[in-house]
Amino acid sequence: MARRTLESAEYGELQQLVDKLYATKPSGTVTKIDVEVAAESADLGEDLREVIDLLPAGRYKRARLCDQLNSIVTAHGWGYVYGTVA
Numbered sequence: 001m002a003r004r005t006l007e008s009a010e011y012g013e014l015q016q017l018v019d020k021l022y023a024t025k026p027s028g029t030v031t032k033i034d035v036e037v038a039a040e041s042a043d044l045g046e047d048l049r050e051v052i053d054l055l056p057a058g059r060y061k062r063a064r065l066c067d068q069l070n071s072i073v074t075a076h077g078w079g080y081v082y083g084t085v086a
Helices: 013-021 032-041 046-055 060-074
Strands: none
Touching: 013 032, 013 046, 013 060, 032 046, 046 060
């Protein structure tokens, strides 16, 4: 039986977004607005924009942002579709 992949064409785009946000300051923080602006610039699809919209307001070091995004992605059952972030 052939294995069916659930990966979307947008698989890994959240990881790229996180990498871009912390490219110049890996130990820095970003705000939800920073994430929203980066997501808009990256022209993320509707589902991934929903993930960003559900992100609580605040300032995030990389690990905390990843935890929040992964929680949202997992709650929607989209881990295999869009991937998780680190």
